[in-house]
Amino acid sequence: MTAGPVPGAAPPLLRVSGVRKAFGDHVVLDGLSLDVHAHRVVVLIGASGSGKSTLLRCVNLLEEVDDGTIEVEGRDVTDPRVDADRVRARIGMVFQSYNLFPHLRVLDNVALAPRLVHGASRAEARDRALAMLERVGLAGKARAFPDELSGGQQQRVAIARALVGRPALMLLDEVTSALDPELVGEVLELLADLKEDGVTMVVATHEMGFARHVADEVCFLHAGRVHERGTPEQVLGDPQEPRTQEFLRRFT
Ligand code: ADP
Ligand code: MG
Numbered sequence: 001m002t003a004g005p006v007p008g009a010a011p012p013l014l015r016v017s018g019v020r021k022a023f024g025d026h027v028v029l030d031g032l033s034l035d036v037h038a039h040r041v042v043v044l045i046g047a048s049g050s051g052k053s054t055l056l057r058c059v060n061l062l063e064e065v066d067d068g069t070i071e072v073e074g075r076d077v078t079d080p081r082v083d084a085d086r087v088r089a090r091i092g093m094v095f096q097s098y099n100l101f102p103h104l105r106v107l108d109n110v111a112l113a114p115r116l117v118h119g120a121s122r123a124e125a126r127d128r129a130l131a132m133l134e135r136v137g138l139a140g141k142a143r144a145f146p147d148e149l150s151g152g153q154q155q156r157v158a159i160a161r162a163l164v165g166r167p168a169l170m171l172l173d174e175v176t177s178a179l180d181p182e183l184v185g186e187v188l189e190l191l192a193d194l195k196e197d198g199v200t201m202v203v204a205t206h207e208m209g210f211a212r213h214v215a216d217e218v219c220f221l222h223a224g225r226v227h228e229r230g231t232p233e234q235v236l237g238d239p240q241e242p243r244t245q246e247f248l249r250r251f252t
Contacts, residue, residue, distance in 0.1 A: 011074055013038045013169055013200050014059065019068035020224075021054055028054045030224025031068065036169070036202055041195050043211040043232075044204040046221030047247060052204035055221070056171045059202070060093050073168055089117050092162030096174040098154045100146040100161075107133065107142040110161045118165055132160040136190055152183030156190055163199070170194070172203045188214075208251045212236055220244045 014036040021029040028051040036042050044052045057063040059070055061077060061084045069076050077087045100109045110129035114120040120128065133139045136156040138149075146154050155175055162170060172191065176184040188210045195201065195214055205211065211218050211232055218235040220228045220243070228241045239245045 010038065012036055012071075013073060014202070015069075015071040016055070016059070017069045017071075019055070019058060019070060020066045021051075021058055021063060022066055027224055029058070029065075032221075032225050033068075034219060034226055036200060038168075038200050039198045040216045041191075041201045041203065041214055042217045042219060043215035044202065044219050044221055045206070045208070045211060045235075045247070046227075050221040051224060052221055053173050056093070056173050056202065056204060059169075060091050060171055061087055085117070089165055090168045091171060092165065092167035092169070093171045094155070094158050094162045094173065094175050096177045098146075098151075098158035098178075100154055100157055102146050104145075105142065106138065106144050106146065106149070106157050109146065109157060110164055113161060113165050128164055129160070132164045133157070135163070136160045150183055151179045152186045155179065155183075155187050159187075159190060159194075163194075168200065170199055170201045172201060172205075174204055174206070176205070176207060206251070208236060208248075220247065222247075 012035040016032060016034040018031045018033055019029050020031055032055065046052055054063060058065050065078050070078050072087060072090060107126060107129050110132055111125040114125035114128050115122065130139060130142060133142055136159055138153060138156055141149060141153065149157065176187050179187065188207060191201065191203065192214050215232050217229060218232050219226045220235060222243045228235055228239060228244045235244065236248065239248055
C-alpha cells in the first residue's frame with residue numbers, strides 16, 4: 001500500500017514516518033505513517049481512543065513524539081532545534097471546542113493571530129480578518145461577541161481564525177462533535193468549500209457522510225497505525241479489513 005515516491009512528483013506537504021507515541025506504557029501511536037499531498041483532504045476515522053487527536057497534536061507539536069519523524073513542507077519538525085512557533089504558524093488547527101475569546105468581538109478573535117503571530121499592523125490584521133470572515137460567510141457578525149453566535153457560527157469563526165495566517169495545512173479535530181445536529185451541516189459545507197479552494201486538510205471525524213463526499217483519502221486508525229486506507233469508495237464502501245468492517249457497522 002505504501003508506494004514509493006513517484007519520480008518528478010511533488011513531495012508530500014505532510015509526511016508522518018514511523019511515529020511512536022506512548023503515554024506511560026500505553027502505546028497510542030505505534031509506528032504510524034501517513035502522507036498528505038497539497039490540496040488533498042485526508043479524513044481520519046477510528047474508534048474513540050484510536051489516536052486521531054494524538055496524531056494531530058503531534059503534527060502541531062502540542063505533543064512530542066517518542067520516535068519517528070514528521071515533515072511539514074519538507075522540514076522535520078520533530079527536530080528539537082526547530083522553532084515550534086514557526087512550524088505552528090504554517091499549520092491551522094481547529095478543535096471540537098471552538099475556544100473563542102469571549103471578551104473579544106468576532107473580528108478581534110480572528111485578527112489576533114495576524115497581529116501576534118505574523119506581526120501584521122492593526123489595520124492589516126483587521127482587513128485580513130474581515131476578508132476571512134467574509135470567506136466563511138460571517139462578515140455581518142464581525143462586531144458581535146462570540147456568545148451572540150450559534151455554535152455553528154462560532155465554529156466557522158474558529159475556522160476563519162485558523163485560516164487567516166494562510167497556513168499550508170489545516171488540522172481539524174472533530175470540529176462538529178460539540179454542535180447540535182442542525183448546525184453540523186453549515187460547518188461541513190464550509191469545509192467542502194475550502195477543499196474547492198485547494199486548502200489541504202487532515203480531518204478527524206465521525207461524520208461518514210462528509211468522509212464519503214469530501215475526502216480524497218480515508219485512513220482508518222487502529223492499534224496505533226493506519227490499519228486501512230484508500231478512497232472513500234474503497235474504505236467506506238468496500239472495506240477489506242475485518243476491523244474496519246466492524247468499526248463501520250456501527251455507523252450504518
Ligand atoms: P481519539 O482522538 O482517536 O479518540 P486520542 O488521541 O484522544 O484518541 O487518545 C488516544 C489514547 O491516548 C486514549 O486512550 C487516551 O486516553 C490517551 N491519551 C491521550 N492524551 C493523553 C494524555 N495527555 N495523557 C495520557 N493519556 C492520553
Ligand atoms: Mg479525538
